Amino acid sequence: xxxxxxxxxxxxxxxxxxxxxxxxxxxxxxxxxLIEAVxxxxxxxxxxxxxxxxxxxxxxxx
Amino acid sequence: xxxxxxxxxxxxxxxxxxxxADQTWRGRPARMPPATVQAAARxxxxxxxxxxxxxxxxxxxxxEPLLLGAAxxxxxxxxLRTAITPWARLDLRMQTNGVLxxxxxCRLFVEYDVRVGVSxxxxxxxxDRHRVFxxxxxxxxxVRRALALLRxxxxxxxxxxxxxTIDVRNDPDRVYEALLAExxxxxxxxxxxxxxxxxxxxxxxxxxxxxDWLGRLHRRWxxxxxxxxxxxxxxxRPGGGGxxxxxxxxxxxxxIEADGTWEQVDSxxxxxxxxxxxxxxxxxxxxxxxxxxxxxxxxxxxxxxxCATCRACPVVDRCGGGLYAHRWRTGSGFDNPSAYCADxxxxxxxxxxxxxxxxxxxxxxxxxxxxxxxxxxLATGHGSASTxxxxxxxxxxxxxxxxxxxxxGSGTTAAWDLLVDLDRSAPEAVRAILAHPFVRPGLVHRLDxxxxxxxxxxxxxxxxxxxxxxxxxxxxxALHVPVRADTITLPTLGSLVLPGxxxxxxxxxxxxxxxxxxxxxxxTVLLDPLAPPSTGWFPTRDVSMPGGRLLIEDxxxxxxxxxxxxxxxxxxxAARALGRTLAAAWRIVHRDVPAHxxxxxxxxxxxxxxxxxxxxxxxxxxxxxxYGAVAVTPHPDPETMAVLLVHEWQHxxxxxxxxxxxxxxxxxxLRIRVPWRPDPRPPEGVLQGVYAHLAVTQVWQSRAxxxxxxxxxxxxxxxxxxxxxxxxxxxxxSLTAAGERFVGQLRHALxxxxxxxx
Numbered sequence: 001x002x003x004x005x006x007x008x009x010x011x012x013x014x015x016x017x018x019x020x021x022x023x024x025x026x027x028x029x030x031x032x033x034l035i036e037a038v039x040x041x042x043x044x045x046x047x048x049x050x051x052x053x054x055x056x057x058x059x060x061x062x
Numbered sequence: 063x064x065x066x067x068x069x070x071x072x073x074x075x076x077x078x079x080x081x082x083a084d085q086t087w088r089g090r091p092a093r094m095p096p097a098t099v100q101a102a103a104r105x106x107x108x109x110x111x112x113x114x115x116x117x118x119x120x121x122x123x124x125x126e127p128l129l130l131g132a133a134x135x136x137x138x139x140x141x142l143r144t145a146i147t148p149w150a151r152l153d154l155r156m157q158t159n160g161v162l163x164x165x166x167x168c169r170l171f172v173e174y175d176v177r178v179g180v181s182x183x184x185x186x187x188x189x190d191r192h193r194v195f196x197x198x199x200x201x202x203x204x205v206r207r208a209l210a211l212l213r214x215x216x217x218x219x220x221x222x223x224x225x226x227t228i229d230v231r232n233d234p235d236r237v238y239e240a241l242l243a244e245x246x247x248x249x250x251x252x253x254x255x256x257x258x259x260x261x262x263x264x265x266x267x268x269x270x271x272x273x274d275w276l277g278r279l280h281r282r283w284x285x286x287x288x289x290x291x292x293x294x295x296x297x298x299r300p301g302g303g304g305x306x307x308x309x310x311x312x313x314x315x316x317x318i319e320a321d322g323t324w325e326q327v328d329s330x331x332x333x334x335x336x337x338x339x340x341x342x343x344x345x346x347x348x349x350x351x352x353x354x355x356x357x358x359x360x361x362x363x364x365x366x367x368x369c370a371t372c373r374a375c376p377v378v379d380r381c382g383g384g385l386y387a388h389r390w391r392t393g394s395g396f397d398n399p400s401a402y403c404a405d406x407x408x409x410x411x412x413x414x415x416x417x418x419x420x421x422x423x424x425x426x427x428x429x430x431x432x433x434x435x436x437x438x439x440l441a442t443g444h445g446s447a448s449t450x451x452x453x454x455x456x457x458x459x460x461x462x463x464x465x466x467x468x469x470x471g472s473g474t475t476a477a478w479d480l481l482v483d484l485d486r487s488a489p490e491a492v493r494a495i496l497a498h499p500f501v502r503p504g505l506v507h508r509l510d511x512x513x514x515x516x517x518x519x520x521x522x523x524x525x526x527x528x529x530x531x532x533x534x535x536x537x538x539x540a541l542h543v544p545v546r547a548d549t550i551t552l553p554t555l556g557s558l559v560l561p562g563x564x565x566x567x568x569x570x571x572x573x574x575x576x577x578x579x580x581x582x583x584x585x586t587v588l589l590d591p592l593a594p595p596s597t598g599w600f601p602t603r604d605v606s607m608p609g610g611r612l613l614i615e616d617x618x619x620x621x622x623x624x625x626x627x628x629x630x631x632x633x634x635x636a637a638r639a640l641g642r643t644l645a646a647a648w649r650i651v652h653r654d655v656p657a658h659x660x661x662x663x664x665x666x667x668x669x670x671x672x673x674x675x676x677x678x679x680x681x682x683x684x685x686x687x688x689y690g691a692v693a694v695t696p697h698p699d700p701e702t703m704a705v706l707l708v709h710e711w712q713h714x715x716x717x718x719x720x721x722x723x724x725x726x727x728x729x730x731x732l733r734i735r736v737p738w739r740p741d742p743r744p745p746e747g748v749l750q751g752v753y754a755h756l757a758v759t760q761v762w763q764s765r766a767x768x769x770x771x772x773x774x775x776x777x778x779x780x781x782x783x784x785x786x787x788x789x790x791x792x793x794x795x796s797l798t799a800a801g802e803r804f805v806g807q808l809r810h811a812l813x814x815x816x817x818x819x820x
Contacts, residue, residue, distance in 0.1 A: 013433070013722055016459040017452075024485040024492070027466040029177065029219060030247045030291065035470070038463040039116070042502075042687075042721065043509045 011037045063121045063328065064102060066094045066138055068320040070126040072159050073196040076227055078255045079125065084331035084338065090320045093130060098322040099138050101344045103145035105318075109349035110150035118146055121155040122176070123328075125320075128162040132170055139174040151471050155179065155222060159193070160208030161201055168217040175473065177222035180208055182244070184226060184237030191229055209244045223248030223291075230263075230271040234278040241290070248291040251276065253307075255332035256401045258391035273408035277416075280409075284417055298380055298413050307385040310378070313361035316352055318344055324352045333390035360396075361386060369397045381406045433723060437800060441807035443756050444657040445715060450664030453718040454497070457689040460721060461496045464505040468524060471509065477524035480539055481531065488535035495531045498553045499668050499691035503620040506687055521546055523620075525569075530555055532571045533589065540570040545580060546619065556601035557617040560585055600631060605641040607648050609663030614640055615670050615691065624683040624693045627673035636696065644669060646700035647707055654764040658708050658757055665689070666711055671696050682706040684713035686720075708761055712754040725749060725801030732796050737786045745796040749805070752787040755780050756812055784812055 015034045022030050068090045075081055094102075110118050120142060122135070130138065139154065146152045156171070160180040171178055182205050183189040190200045212221035224246040226237065241249050253272060256262040264271050280295055297305045306315060306327065317325040317338065322345055325338040340355045352358060360367045368383045383389060384400025391398050400406060439449045469478045485492045495501065504523040525543040530552040532539035543550050545567050551557040560583050567580025577586045587596040595601055604611040615621050616631045632640065652659040670693040672681055680702065683693040692710035697703055719725070726745045733742030736751060743751070762777035788809045791797065797805060 010724065011456075011460060011463070011722065013456065016456045016722075019462065020455055020459050023482070024462065024466065025482040026218070026247075027462060028470055029221065031463065031466075032177075032248075033296075034459075035463045035467050036117075038460050039467050039509065042460060042464065043467070043506055044116070 010041050063123045063315060063317045064094070064099075064138075065090075065124060065317065065320045065328075066099070066122050066127050066135075067125045067129045068092055068094075069129060070124060070159070071129060071161055071195070072126070072193060072201055074192045074194065076192045076229075076254055078329060078332045082255060082260075082332040083334045085335055086319075086331075086339070087125070092125075092320070093134065094138075094318075094320040094322075096137065096141075098318075098320070098344065099141050100145075101322060102318045103141050105344045105349060106142075107145040107149050110146060112350075115150045117151040117153055119153045119155065120146075121157060123157050123317075126159055126162075127156055128158050128160075128167065132166050135167070136170060136174075139170070139176065143174065153177075153470070157181065157225065158208075159201065160205045163208035163211055165211065168211050168214075168220065171220040172217055176220055178212060178220050179222040179225055179250070180205060180212070181225045181227070182206075182209065182241075183229070184232060185240040188229065188232035188237050188240070191232065192227070206244070209246075213245055221247060223250060225250045225252060227252045227254055228272070228275060229254065230275045231265060234275050235282060238279050238282050242286075246290055248293055251279075251292065251294045253385070253388070253402055253405075255329055255385075255387060257333055257388060258398060258401050260332075261401050262405075270405045270408040272402060272405040273412060276405075276409055277412035280413060281416055295413060298410055300380070300414075308380065308382050310364040310382040312364070313358065313386070316349065316358070326355070326357050327386065329385060329387040330357075332387050333396075334392075337387075337390075369399060371399050371403075375399075375407075377407065377410050380410050433800060434803065437719070437723070437804045438807055440715060440719060441804050442657075442811050443712075443760055443808075444655075444661045445664075447660060447664055450661055450715075453689070453715060454665055456722060457502075457718055458493065458497050461502045461505065464502060464509065465496070465524070465527075468505055468508055468522075472522065472524075475522075475524065477522070477528040477541055480528040480541060481524065484528070484531045484535055484537060488531070488537060491531050491535035494534055495527055495553055497667070497690065498618075499688040500615065500618040500620040500623075501527065501553055502689070503623045503685070503687045504553075507620065526550065526552055529569050529571060529576070533576060536573060538571055538573070540568060542566050543569045549619075550578065551618055553618060554602060554613070555589075556599060558585070558587060558599050560598045603637050603641070605645050607645065607663070608652070608659070609666070612644060612648075612666065613668040614644075615668040621670045621688070621691070621693075623685040623688055624670070624672070625685075626681065626683060626693075627675075628693065629671035629673045629696070632671060632696075639698065640669075640671060640696045643696070643698055643700050643703050644707075647703035650700055650704040651708055651761075654704065654761050655708065655757070658711070658760065661715070662707060662711055665714070666707070667691065669694060680706075682710050684710045684717065686717045689714055689718050705758060705761055708757045709754045712757045713750055716750055716753050720746070723800050724798050725804055727796055727798055727801075730796055732794060734790050734794050734796070736790060737783045745791065745794060748787055748791050748794075749797075749801070752784050752791065752805070752808065755784040755787065756808060759784055759812070781812070785809070788812065 011034055015031060019027055019031045019034055028035060068087050069092050079087055106118055143152060154174060154176040156176055156178045158178060158180060183193055186202045189202045193201045195201065211217060224241055224244060226241060226249060228251055254262065262272065268274055283292055283295065293305060297308045315327050317328050319325055322343045324340045324342040324344065324347060326340060328338055330338040340352055342352050365373055365378055368378065372378050372383045384402055384406055386396060388400040388402055389396045389398045436449055436452065439445050481492065508523055521544045525541045529539065529541055529543055533552065533555060543566065545563045545565055548561045548563055549557050549559045550567060558578060562581045562583045564581030567578050570577045574590060575586055575588045585598060587599045600617055602613055602617060604613045614637055616629060622628050651662060668691040670691055672693050672695045674695060679695060680697055681695045692707065692714065694706050726749060732745055734745060734748050735742050736748055738751060759777060759780040762773050762780055765773035766777045788805055791805055
């Protein structure tokens with residue numbers, strides 16, 4: 001069995017929608033790929049300045 | 063992958079370890095000696111430390127790893143956890159035939175958080191075609207017993223799924239039903255290992271029996287509503303990401319054999335004797351040295367590492383050339399398509415074709431994908447109620463995934479157990495807390511700063527989340543909650559500030575109140591909104607809006623995520639004044655641009671006051687991690703505030719979309735000149751700018767239809783900014799296909815921007 005997480009770079013809309021109906025205690029098992037994708041996309045990007053788009057009206061990154 | 067035991071208690075005739083070309087197992091020790099386990103664990107830890115890896119995946123494999131017995135496995139697991147967890151999160155897995163699995167082993171796997179995959183080929187006839195003992199006896203009942211043990215609620219967390227090696231002589235419907243009956247979290251379907259030297263068995267006249275067989279199973283799975291995760295089908299979807307067997311991602315698996323030698327992926331054993339060898343071992347060679355081995359390095363090159371036939375193939379990004387081992391042919395080595403190439407091509411067609419796209423009736427718009435529908439709807443400038451609900455759901459789902467990731471890092475705690483219980487008994491309360499905009503920043507902060515662990519972890523946010531949920535649900539509970547700067551903040555409810563609480567306090571939830579004990583302090587807090595607040599308790603304040611209650615968030619520590627100082631708690635007159643301004647501004651948005659007001663109703667839940675700055679009195683901001691909130695300086699003019707709210711809510715919606723889709727090609731380093739700033743901006747900033755300015759244009763155009771003397775000039779000004787920004791963005795070639803579509807639609811909306819106007 002290929003135990004490694006899928007090499008997805010972003011959370012999938014279907015997975016996100018389906019995981020909402022999975023009890024918290026089973027998410028880690030049934031949506032392991034989603035967790036890795038979120039961790040990679042959301043958390044890892046957090047340390048990159050451009051990942052936090054703190055967009056403001058008149059003085060920001062826009 | 064750790065080969066902790068190199069022998070097996072079954073004698074499957076399709077096993078690539080013992081029955082195929084490579085026979086190196088014969089010269090290896092039966093079990094991995096303790097000194098080798100220790101050396102392997104140190105090498106992995108060394109690599110995690112040097113590269114600051116957030117996570118390491120280790121799979122215990124064989125042979126059959128359960129032959130080590132419970133005591134032997136405990137020693138291995140303890141060694142791995144001790145050596146690696148100070149440096150990275152350790153995701154422990156095991157692949158087993160399940161024959162020896164018992165309750166003691168299941169308890170061990172739960173204790174060490176090991177997720178177990180079981181090899182099982184389906185119904186009795188299918189399974190026993192290959193998976194038998196040396197004496198020919200069936201393994202079917204024993205494997206099903208193992209799967210039943212893993213399904214038990216107390217063991218379920220350790221149930222990873224089923225590995226099923228297919229055989230086209232088996233009945234695909236019976237195999238599918240047998241797999242489904244075991245309620246696996248995931249099924250991994252494996253093509254029998256084959257090469258061009260030893261091609262796949264094709265027992266009938268059909269040229270692509272494997273695609274046909276898998277296509278039948280795929281149809282059942284789709285028709286049944288995809289009741290379980292089937293990795294192969296999910297990976298083959300466009301953008302499915304891929305696995306070791308499919309896709310172009312770099313290979314990221316190394317094997318440590320029972321004697322401590324480093325090897326490449328073990329499926330190579332099907333190619334020729336010694337195919338997986340590297341000449342390195344864990345005693346003398348690091349992971350980096352092995353990674354430079356030519357056999358490993360060539361698999362880091364994506365499409366460039368494939369043969370010419372594959373490079374020219376239109377679906378190369380889907381199959382990635384198939385499993386590396388399946389490309390082998392004596393003479394040309396691995397520089398070939400997969401021996402399953404024809405089957406993979408047909409299977410991709412099959413997966414794409416079923417279910418068929420809905421044909422539009424005559425006169426209807428052509429069917430669009432969910433992605434296109436969502437982007438097209440938001441490109442109108444505002445977005446429908448259903449799109450806003452979908453964005454809110456996906457944001458909540460991301461927060462739940464982050465929560466589970468925190469649990470992965472910390473293990474099971476009392477706070478996690480309480481949240482799990484409340485998720486069962488009071489799901490709406492859990493949802494209400496997790497939808498709070500500043501839960502995600504807290505979880506991200508926790509996960510980000512805890513990688514690598516041991517270098518200053520952030521405060522664990524789970525206890526406060528669990529207590530806040532229990533209070534909202536009215537469920538008695540007690541937990542120790544971390545204290546930060548003499549303060550405990552309960553998301554959505556308020557903050558308790560009590561000097562002397564110490565680093566952690568015991569919080570007990572009772573009906574209508576909670577009690578806190580910590581350091582030298584004890585305090586009971588009554589939650590009756592009509593009673594005066596208890597000493598040290600600063601409840602959140604909110605304003606009634608058409609979409610629900612809008613929180614004035616001036617207490618949550620994670621609101622400090624806007625890249626500029628936030629205001630500390632407002633005094634009562636200031637909070638009331640801001641509340642009045644926000645309520646009036648909301649009415650103005652409904653007056654000017656009802657479609658944008660509906661979008662605000664559908665998602666804006668909190669406003670954060672920014673700290674005053676005399677040099678820049680009018681500011682607002684949105685944070686990517688805090689969907690549902692915007693930050694503003696508490697400007698008293700509701701007409702101005704209305705524009706700020708509309709502007710910022712555009713950023714919030716687009717930020718939520720960017721969590722799901724790439725609209726901008728990453729990593730280009732490109733800068734684009736825009737009319738609203740003197741300095742060139744990155745494409746994502748321009749995208750955010752034009753989306754916000756489109757909405758502001760719509761506000762001013764609406765006001766221009768009234769007696770507002772300046773509105774026309776403002777409308778023309780923002781219209782020009784938006785149009786120029788959109789054109790610059792489209793000309794920059796920095797957008798993905800989805801981004802091109804979105805911005806193209808946005809430009810269309812701009813030209814017809816009467817949406818929502820009076």
